[in-house]
Amino acid sequence: MKTWIVYYSLEGNSEYTAQQIAKEMHAELLPLHPVKAYPTGKVSKLIWGGKSAVMSEAPALEPYQFDKADCARIIFGFPVWASKIAPPLRTFIRNNDLKGIRFAAFACQTAGGSDKAFIQLKSELGIDALDAELVLNDPKTNPDDANLQKIKDFCEKLSF
Ligand SMILES: Cc1cc2nc3c(=O)[nH]c(=O)nc-3n(C[C@H](O)[C@H](O)[C@H](O)COP(=O)(O)O)c2cc1C
Numbered sequence: 194m195k196t197w198i199v200y201y202s203l204e205g206n207s208e209y210t211a212q213q214i215a216k217e218m219h220a221e222l223l224p225l226h227p228v229k230a231y232p233t234g235k236v237s238k239l240i241w242g243g244k245s246a247v248m249s250e251a252p253a254l255e256p257y258q259f260d261k262a263d264c265a266r267i268i269f270g271f272p273v274w275a276s277k278i279a280p281p282l283r284t285f286i287r288n289n290d291l292k293g294i295r296f297a298a299f300a301c302q303t304a305g306g307s308d309k310a311f312i313q314l315k316s317e318l319g320i321d322a323l324d325a326e327l328v329l330n331d332p333k334t335n336p337d338d339a340n341l342q343k344i345k346d347f348c349e350k351l352s353f
Pocket of ligand 1: 201202203204205206207208238239240241242243271272273274275276277301302303304305306330331332
């Protein structure tokens with residue numbers, strides 16, 4: 194049974210992280226795509242994405258292939274939006290029976306808010322703790338060698 198990386202990325206930082214983790218762990222990548230894409234404009238992304246996160250929306254998603262029978266663990270990946278999870282994750286969590294699966298997660302942010310976002314993620318999942326948590330600050334737009342080590346440490350923690 195595999196590890197699946199279920200992630201949403203608006204601007205590529207979470208996608209970059211998901212790909213690095215997938216390389217380390219030979220995990221399946223499952224990108225989530227909202228039917229109505231969030232805008233990427235400097236201001237419009239903050240208005241629409243921020244509102245969607247604050248309102249705890251669960252936007253409809255494009256069809257995806259998820260095989261629960263072949264899933265031992267999910268690593269959720271998301272950008273922090275207004276100190277919350279990016280809403281597409283909520284849709285996935287609510288639309289799938291995830292009983293019996295183990296969970297870990299990573300968050301990409303610019304400066305802060307991931308602590309609150311992880312609390313919200315755990316609440317959506319109905320769990321007290323994740324197997325591992327990773328936070329990176331804009332790893333694609335601000336490359337930093339230290340990030341690769343953090344990713345390795347995160348994967349190592351999940352290898353036991
Ligand atoms: C709507 C919106 C809200 C955001 N809120 C936060 C925030 O609360 N804290 C923070 O540090 N970064 C915030 N950011 C920045 C992103 O979390 C950060 O750039 C992240 O690395 C983007 O990931 P992505 O490229 O996978 O979309 C926000 C960005 C957007 C679009």
